[in-house]
Each structure stands twice: as structure tokens, then as C-alpha cells.
Amino acid sequence: MCGVIGVMGHPRAVYLSYLGLRRLQPRGQESAGIVATDGESLVQKRGMGHVKDVFTDAEITNWPAHAAIGHNRYSTAGDSTIDEAQPFMQQTKFGKVAICHNGHLPHTAEQARQLLASGHGLVSTSDTAVVLGLLSQSEKDNVVDAFIDALSQVEGAYTMLLLTRDKLVAARDPYGFRPLALGKLDEGWVVASETAAFQLFEGKYEREVLPGEVLILTRDQAPQSLYPFPTTQPAECLFEHVYFARPDSKVFGSPVSSERLRMGRRLAQEHPVSADVVVGIPDSGMGAAFGFHEESKIPLRLGLTRDHHMGRTFIDPNYEIRGLKVKYKLSPVPDLLDGQRVVLVDDSIVRGNTIMEIIEMVRKAGAREVHVRSSSPPVISPCYQGIDTKSKDELIAAHLTIEEIGREIGADSLGYLSREGLLWAVGDPEGKRHCTSCFTGVYPIRVEGGTSKNQHEMVST
Numbered sequence: 001m002c003g004v005i006g007v008m009g010h011p012r013a014v015y016l017s018y019l020g021l022r023r024l025q026p027r028g029q030e031s032a033g034i035v036a037t038d039g040e041s042l043v044q045k046r047g048m049g050h051v052k053d054v055f056t057d058a059e060i061t062n063w064p065a066h067a068a069i070g071h072n073r074y075s076t077a078g079d080s081t082i083d084e085a086q087p088f089m090q091q092t093k094f095g096k097v098a099i100c101h102n103g104h105l106p107h108t109a110e111q112a113r114q115l116l117a118s119g120h121g122l123v124s125t126s127d128t129a130v131v132l133g134l135l136s137q138s139e140k141d142n143v144v145d146a147f148i149d150a151l152s153q154v155e156g157a158y159t160m161l162l163l164t165r166d167k168l169v170a171a172r173d174p175y176g177f178r179p180l181a182l183g184k185l186d187e188g189w190v191v192a193s194e195t196a197a198f199q200l201f202e203g204k205y206e207r208e209v210l211p212g213e214v215l216i217l218t219r220d221q222a223p224q225s226l227y228p229f230p231t232t233q234p235a236e237c238l239f240e241h242v243y244f245a246r247p248d249s250k251v252f253g254s255p256v257s258s259e260r261l262r263m264g265r266r267l268a269q270e271h272p273v274s275a276d277v278v279v280g281i282p283d284s285g286m287g288a289a290f291g292f293h294e295e296s297k298i299p300l301r302l303g304l305t306r307d308h309h310m311g312r313t314f315i316d317p318n319y320e321i322r323g324l325k326v327k328y329k330l331s332p333v334p335d336l337l338d339g340q341r342v343v344l345v346d347d348s349i350v351r352g353n354t355i356m357e358i359i360e361m362v363r364k365a366g367a368r369e370v371h372v373r374s375s376s377p378p379v380i381s382p383c384y385q386g387i388d389t390k391s392k393d394e395l396i397a398a399h400l401t402i403e404e405i406g407r408e409i410g411a412d413s414l415g416y417l418s419r420e421g422l423l424w425a426v427g428d429p430e431g432k433r434h435c436t437s438c439f440t441g442v443y444p445i446r447v448e449g450g451t452s453k454n455q456h457e458m459v460s461t
């Protein structure tokens with residue numbers, strides 16, 4: 001998961017991109033970068049770490065440009081070094097181009113080998129660099145066609161932004177795995193992974209860039225849309241709604257907070273429990289906790305607080321503090337938990353060790369009973385579409401039944417929102433628009449060690 005933003009036709013394009021990246025920081029904290037153009041040349045700045053640490057105030061305010069693209073990285077392919085920080089920039093026969101990517105292309109290793117063997121250099125070891133390599137060696141006679149040519153040779157998840165001296169091109173793969181919203185500015189246009197990125201500077205939400213759409217933005221003309229790829233059933237990431245997206249965003253066109261409220265309400269219907277208080281696990285469990293409270297009428301209490309200022313955890317190897325990583329971030333409020341039967345609501349349970357430590361923390365604070373409710377179904381399979389979920393071996397629900405997981409994590413009871421319930425909560429009750437692979441192990445694309453939807457359909461017919 002990464003964050004991308006692009007601004008076209010605005011005199012403060014760099015500043016707006018910077019602000020947007022700050023808002024998109026939760027989507028990737030490994031590195032950040034911006035490439036911008038004044039119509040003459042492309043200028044790049046990248047660095048490791050958070051956006052606020054990569055750019056100085058002077059750089060942001062004194063960088064003349066009318067168009068820019070920006071990226072926050074969370075790696076799913078390639079090393080964690082400055083060479084892998086995006087946007088990438090390369091000299092091509094079309095002039096300098098820059099590119100950035102949210103998603104994952106799982107089958108580019110062979111293409112990378114071929115490009116290198118034929119004498120085409122790659123700017124990095126990542127899947128994104130292969131797209132830039134394919135674009136550079138394309139025989140098409142303009143950069144947009146060459147970009148489309150390159151994308152038509154890869155399979156997987158991409159929301160990609162391309163910048164030249166006079167164009168910003170945004171593309172979403174035909175499944176639409178990762179989100180991209182289009183907004184109108186007082187001058188010009190903005191595209192971003194989440195609407196919260198441009199809400200900050202009063203960009204007006206226009207619409208989603210559609211699955212399979214290639215959107216061309218220029219300084220003087222209205223946006224132009226192309227649909228060059230074969231269409232397929234969309235597979236937008238369900239986890240964006242559950243966990244990744246900010247609660248103040250719209251994702252895939254839907255307001256995240258309202259969806260999380262519905263998830264919590266449905267969870268309370270599916271897994272009711274007698275309890276004294278509902279406690280959400282901050283931050284992403286809070287929306288569903290509100291919904292659970294509304295539906296169950298059990299009082300909601302802020303029984304856990306989250307510390308946003310602690311920064312990185314330093315673990316002293318000579319002095320072990322049990323559960324320190326979790327305690328570093330979360331702190332219980334004993335007054336609200338002591339003697340209570342608690343419903344703990346979280347967005348998901350992946351490996352199980354975090355929730356185990358939270359349950360222990362809540363019990364130590366005096367809770368009499370701890371009932372756990374998850375606003376997503378059991379995660380049984382890894383993601384190959386842009387999310388660095390764990391390998392199957394590490395996913396607790398891939399190996400244990402729900403009753404066994406409950407015992408393992410030390411809960412008095414455990415309930416997961418059903419897949420049907422989650423799809424209902426995001427307004428897709430028939431499951432026609434969303435990817436559910438990490439809950440089913442059935443993938444829309446070719447994956448190693450999983451079942452692709454096509455294979456699955458052949459088997460089941």
C-alpha cells in the first residue's frame with residue numbers, strides 16, 4: 001500500500017502535493033518523493049522516512065511548477081533504499097518522464113531480466129521500474145501510447161501516475177484494486193489515493209478514476225479519458241474500507257466512516273454478547289466500535305488510548321518488557337475497564353499476537369470478561385495485489401478454527417463479521433465490485449500458490 005497524488009495546472013502544485021502527501025502519510029512511511037515541472041524540465045526530490053523530514057519548508061515554497069506527482073512508499077517489491085524511493089524519473093525518447101505507483105505487479109521478474117539482457121537499464125529493482133523500462137523501449141510514437149503499451153504488458157494491481165513536461169497521466173488497472181479519486185481545484189486538477197489528501201486544500205471531489213481508465217490531464221484542456229484495456233469484473237480492495245483508508249476519506253466513491261459504522265452495526269447483529277462496555281481499538285477499530293455500540297445499546301467507552309507521539313519503538317535486548325510494542329502505542333484506562341465485561345472491537349486479526357497482548361493489557365486493567373469482535377472476516381490468505389500481508393504460515397486464521405483462535409488469543413468469546421456482512425456494509429451486497437481474496441484464497445489474477453478466479457470458475461463449472 002502506498003499513497004499517490006498528482007496536481008496539474010496549479011501554480012502551487014508542489015505545495016499542494018506536499019500537503020496531500022502529509023495527509024496520505026499512513027499509507028506509506030518508508031520514503032517520500034515529488035517530481036514537478038514548470039513546463040521546461042522535470043525536477044525530482046526523494047528521501048527516506050516521513051514526508052515532513054524529506055522536504056524543507058524552503059524547498060516546498062520555492063519550487064516553481066504547475067504540475068507535480070508525489071508518492072509515499074510502503075514496499076511490496078524492491079529493496080528499502082533511496083534508489084527505490086518514488087517517483088522514478090528517466091530520460092526517454094519522449095523526453096524526461098516520471099512515474100509513481102500504488103499496487104503490485106507480481107510477474108515482472110522475467111520482463112526485468114529481458115529488458116536488462118537487451119541493454120535497457122532499469123532505474124531500480126522494483127516492479128514499477130519495469131513499466132518505465134517497457135515504456136522506454138516501446139515503439140509507439142507518443143508517450144501516452146507508450147505508457148498504455150507498457151501497462152498492457154503487465155498484470156496485477158496498479159494505480160499509476162506519469163508526469164511529462166506537459167501532461168499528467170493517471171491509470172488504474174482494469175480490476176481497480178487500488179483507489180484513485182479525481183478532484184477539481186480553484187485552478188487545475190488533482191488526483192489522489194484518498195479524497196482526504198485534497199480535502200485539506202478544498203479540492204472538490206469529482207469522481208473516481210475508473211477501473212481500466214487512463215486519464216490525461218493538461219494545463220489548458222479538459223480531462224480526457226481513454227479505456228484501452230479489455231474490461232473485466234472490478235475487484236476493488238475490501239481492506240481499504242476496513243483498515244487502510246482514513247476515516248475522513250471517500251474510498252472507491254464511498255465515505256469510509258459511514259461504512260465502518262455499518263460494519264459495527266452488522267457485527268453486533270451477527271455476534272451479540274452480554275457486556276457492560278464496548279471499547280474500540282484505536283484508530284481503525286473505532287468506527288466499527290461506534291456501530292457496535294449503536295446497535296447493541298451497550299455503552300461505548302474510550303478504554304484504550306493511542307499515543308501518536310511515541311515514534312519508533314526501541315526494544316532493549318537486555319530488558320524484556322512483555323508486549324512492549326503494543327504498550328508503546330496503546331494504553332488502557334483502568335477506571336473504565338476495572339470490573340467490566342468488555343467487548344473489544346478491532347478491524348481485523350492477522351497474526352493474532354497484537355490482539356493477544358491487548359486482551360492481556362485489558363485484563364490487567366481489571367476487566368472481568370473480554371469478548372473480541374473483528375469487523376472483517378478471518379484473513380486466511382496473503383495479498384498479491386499491493387498489500388504486504390503476511391505469508392500464509394503467519395496468518396492465524398489459515399491454521400486454526402474460530403474457536404481455537406479465541407482460546408489461543410485468550411478471549412472469552414470471538415466473533416468475525418461475515419463476508420456477506422462486510423460486502424453489505426460497503427454497499428456491494430452481491431460482491432460484484434470487490435476483491436475478497438484474503439478472505440477466500442481465490443484471486444482475480446494469476447498468483448503463485450493461490451487459486452485464480454479463472455481456475456476456480458473452471459473447477460466449479
Ligand code: SF4
Pocket residue numbers: 177236237238239240382383384385386387435436437438439
Ligand atoms: S487480497 Fe485482501 S488486501 Fe489484497 S486487494 Fe484483495 S481484499 Fe485487498
